[in-house]
Amino acid sequence: MPKIQSTGEDTYRRLRRMVIDGRFSEGQRLVEADLVETLGVPRMAVRQALARLEYDGLLVKQAGRSSVVRAVSLAELEEIAEARMALEAIAIRRVALLRTPTALRRMEELADRMSALLETVDVSAFVEAQAALHHVWLEASGMLIVPHLVESLSAQSAQTRVRTVQLPDRMRQSLAEHREIVAAVRAGDPDRAEVAVRTHLTNVKESLRRSLQSR
Numbered sequence: 001m002p003k004i005q006s007t008g009e010d011t012y013r014r015l016r017r018m019v020i021d022g023r024f025s026e027g028q029r030l031v032e033a034d035l036v037e038t039l040g041v042p043r044m045a046v047r048q049a050l051a052r053l054e055y056d057g058l059l060v061k062q063a064g065r066s067s068v069v070r071a072v073s074l075a076e077l078e079e080i081a082e083a084r085m086a087l088e089a090i091a092i093r094r095v096a097l098l099r100t101p102t103a104l105r106r107m108e109e110l111a112d113r114m115s116a117l118l119e120t121v122d123v124s125a126f127v128e129a130q131a132a133l134h135h136v137w138l139e140a141s142g143m144l145i146v147p148h149l150v151e152s153l154s155a156q157s158a159q160t161r162v163r164t165v166q167l168p169d170r171m172r173q174s175l176a177e178h179r180e181i182v183a184a185v186r187a188g189d190p191d192r193a194e195v196a197v198r199t200h201l202t203n204v205k206e207s208l209r210r211s212l213q214s215r
Contacts, residue, residue, distance in 0.1 A: 011041045012049040019058050019069060020158040026071040030059065057156050072156055074212050080153045081205035085198055087150050088134070091141035092181065092197045093190040103140035107133060107182045114175050126171055127161045133178055137185070157208075164207040177203065 015035065024030065035046045050067045053059045059067040072080075095103065110133040117126040131154070138147040165171050177200040184193035 007041055008045045008048050011039060011045040012052050014039060015046070015049045016053060016056070016058065016155070019053060020155055022159045022162065024069045026069050026159065028069045029062075030067045030069070056152065070156075072160070074209060077157050077160060077208045077212070078205050080157050081201050081208065084150055084153050085201040087146050087153075088138070088197050088201065089194045091138050091143055091146050091150075092185070092193045094141040094143065095137045096185045096188055096190040096193040098140065098142065099185065099188050100140050103136055104182075104185060106136050107140075107185065110136065111175070111178050111182050114178060118171050118175055121171075123162055123165055123171070127165060130165075130174060130178065131161070137181075160208055160211060163211045164204065167207055167210055170207055173203065174200070 018024065030050065032043055032046050032050070035050075036043050039046065050059060054061055054067060058070060060070045062068055110129050113129045114126055114133070117129060134150070134154070135147075138150055141147070165174060177196065181193060181196040181200065184190075184196050
């Protein structure tokens with residue numbers, strides 16, 4: 001039994017990462033038999049993973065019981081950005097007050113990595129470093145529920161991240177926004193940190209709008 005549970009959890013995590021990373025396009029039908037072959041796992045593990053991803057809002061069930069990658073509308077993406085803004089503003093205030101040395105050091109390292117990736121124009125790695133930076137400050141807040149809520153929201157808009165940072169000069173702007181967030185935490189200024197997070201996510205929302213309108 002433990003082995004089956006482990007296989008099921010691993011299948012869910014692998015498939016979830018594939019969806020978030022854009023390995024499947026919006027509206028693409030996911031075929032159980034193909035996934036069994038690709039992942040090398042039992043059909044039941046794939047079926048359970050698909051059900052969990054539907055619950056997460058990443059897939060939808062269509063006629064004939066097939067699962068497809070859910071297309072997220074602009075209105076939904078804007079709502080996600082607004083919800084994240086409220087939640088991450090609460091979290092970053094705590095982080096600025098706590099100023100945990102380990103978390104601050106990791107945030108600075110990730111900001112430096114984003115800077116290096118900006119110069120090489122490695123968009124995918126830049127997006128990963130940016131997401132990791134958000135994860136660090138959410139965990140550093142010490143909150144129990146907020147990080148999981150933000151992770152769930154972020155997953156639903158993950159496929160748009162690469163498109164948004166590919167907008168003209170958006171990578172550079174995003175780096176500057178994250179540098180300001182880190183600087184506010186380093187200064188121990190919760191008000192400044194909250195403003196920085198809200199500014200960043202407001203710009204994310206605007207970038208989402210521009211990205212979808214340009215398709």
